[in-house]
Amino acid sequence: MRQRIAVLGATGSIGDSTLAILAAAQAQFEVYALSGHQRLDKLFELCKLFRPSRVAVPSASVEAFAARLQAAALPTDVVGGDNGLNDIATDSNVDTVVAAIVGAAGLPSTLAAARTGKRILLANKEALVMAGQLMMDAVANSGATLLPIDSEHNAIFQCLPMDVQQARTHVHERKHGIRKLWLTASGGPFLDKSFAHMQQAGVAEAVKHPNWSMGQKISVDSATMMNKGLELIEACHLFDLPEDKISVVIHPQSILHSMVEYVDGSILAQMGTPDMKTPIAHALSYPERMSSGVQPLDLYQMSALTFTEPDLQKFACLRLARQAMQAGMHATITLNAANEIAVAAFLAEQIRLTDIADINEQALTYGSKHFSVPSQASLEDILAIDAQAREHTQHLIAQLV
Ligand code: NAD
Ligand code: MG
Numbered sequence: 001m002r003q004r005i006a007v008l009g010a011t012g013s014i015g016d017s018t019l020a021i022l023a024a025a026q027a028q029f030e031v032y033a034l035s036g037h038q039r040l041d042k043l044f045e046l047c048k049l050f051r052p053s054r055v056a057v058p059s060a061s062v063e064a065f066a067a068r069l070q071a072a073a074l075p076t077d078v079v080g081g082d083n084g085l086n087d088i089a090t091d092s093n094v095d096t097v098v099a100a101i102v103g104a105a106g107l108p109s110t111l112a113a114a115r116t117g118k119r120i121l122l123a124n125k126e127a128l129v130m131a132g133q134l135m136m137d138a139v140a141n142s143g144a145t146l147l148p149i150d151s152e153h154n155a156i157f158q159c160l161p162m163d164v165q166q167a168r169t170h171v172h173e174r175k176h177g178i179r180k181l182w183l184t185a186s187g188g189p190f191l192d193k194s195f196a197h198m199q200q201a202g203v204a205e206a207v208k209h210p211n212w213s214m215g216q217k218i219s220v221d222s223a224t225m226m227n228k229g230l231e232l233i234e235a236c237h238l239f240d241l242p243e244d245k246i247s248v249v250i251h252p253q254s255i256l257h258s259m260v261e262y263v264d265g266s267i268l269a270q271m272g273t274p275d276m277k278t279p280i281a282h283a284l285s286y287p288e289r290m291s292s293g294v295q296p297l298d299l300y301q302m303s304a305l306t307f308t309e310p311d312l313q314k315f316a317c318l319r320l321a322r323q324a325m326q327a328g329m330h331a332t333i334t335l336n337a338a339n340e341i342a343v344a345a346f347l348a349e350q351i352r353l354t355d356i357a358d359i360n361e362q363a364l365t366y367g368s369k370h371f372s373v374p375s376q377a378s379l380e381d382i383l384a385i386d387a388q389a390r391e392h393t394q395h396l397i398a399q400l401v
Contacts, residue, residue, distance in 0.1 A: 005022060005031055005097075008088065008098065008101050009101035012101075012215050013213065015034075015098075018121075019050070025290060032094055035085055035101070043065075047072075053093070099121065106126060107124070111134065111379060117143050122147065129333075132233070133377070151279050152184060153258070154270070159269065165287075179261045180245045180246065184249055185249070186252055188222040198354050220353070225317050226321070233321055233324070249307050250308045257271065341397065342356040345401075351400055363396065367389060
């Protein structure tokens with residue numbers, strides 16, 4: 001029986017990498033459903049290519065998109081908006097949900113998939129940053145399988161003992177002898193540039209990542225190192241560890257994708273060409289292995305691998321993420337929301353790149369006084385804080401421009 005896959009966020013960068021693998025492995029996988037938000041022409045082409053049973057588009061586009069599919073004699077069922085995404089994420093015909101929507105917009109459908117016991121390939125790190133506890137509880141209660149495809153988390157997953165991978169025991173159980181995790185960071189396009197240079201940087205320079213080709217939001221997050229901050233919070237939830245058990249190290253070559261340090265002094269790492277198709281293929285075929293189409297590393301041609309400590313003054317977002325993780329869920333929701341708004345303002349050329357960290361910090365300060373979440377927070381509680389944090393951040397930006 002073929003594994004039936006729903007790719008939520010099919011028109012993005014992770015969507016591209018996932019569909020490239022699926023196109024080459026149609027004997028094993030059926031592309032059952034797709035979703036897209038912008039670039040609906042691209043989504044239409046994907047529907048022609050993969051002939052999915054279902055597709056989700058924004059509510060306002062349902063009619064026109066359905067007419068287009070019909071004119072092309074495609075039998076695809078079209079659904080709209082958040083309800084449509086949830087409908088697909090919980091569809092009983094779907095085995096695996098690739099959660100590749102960017103930002104908070106991906107949380108409801110990812111959580112719905114977790115509650116329905118799906119196999120989830122998680123790219124949407126913001127879902128864990130906002131609702132880590134809720135997501136992990138949903139996975140445990142429903143018997144869902146959560147496989148990280150963020151390259152760092154996928155690398156750590158691969159370096160963990162099999163019992164931990166299969167969720168039979170915890171990372172922190174003594175017998176595993178795990179001392180800490182190491183998240184590697186490339187340092188982004190401004191690693192070797194001054195803070196003054198960063199202050200003046202335009203959008204084109206900020207989104208030009210040295211090693212990875214990614215969507216705009218995560219590219220800006222990489223330039224500020226907010227991405228590593230979000231990944232730190234993501235790792236705390238995925239691996240059930242406090243933030244002080246997770247260190248970040250700058251490794252500009254992006255060859256070593258993260259590590260697990262054991263008490264005997266061993267550090268296990270996963271290495272490879274920096275290409276998201278490797279972690280995606282790993283998770284698609286887990287616990288087996290499949291070809292990803294990625295060129296293997298040519299070790300004979302490789303130059304030095306270097307490691308340094310991150311500069312938390314220049315990359316304040318990383319410091320803020322640790323602070324937010326310590327402060328609790330209201331703070332991680334606030335940080336994520338403020339950052340999404342600030343990144344959008346930078347991309348719209350309203351604020352400077354370096355304003356993002358300042359805005360995030362001010363939002364966190366405001367949030368610590370005004371926001372709180374109940375101990376058993378619901379999705380609604382989380383979305384309410386997210387909305388308030390966005391509104392406050394818009395005020396902060398309005399004062400700047
Ligand atoms: P992208 O911008 O290229 O694609 C985002 C996708 O989400 C698109 O399909 C878009 O249509 C959809 N989308 C956007 N807004 C939406 C909304 N409001 N409602 C529904 N759908 C919406 O982003 P990406 O680079 O593919 O990243 C996707 C996720 O994967 C992010 O959470 C990112 O952090 C994570 N991730 C990406 C990479 C990478 O290499 N690109 C690596 C690791 C993790
Ligand atoms: Mg990553």
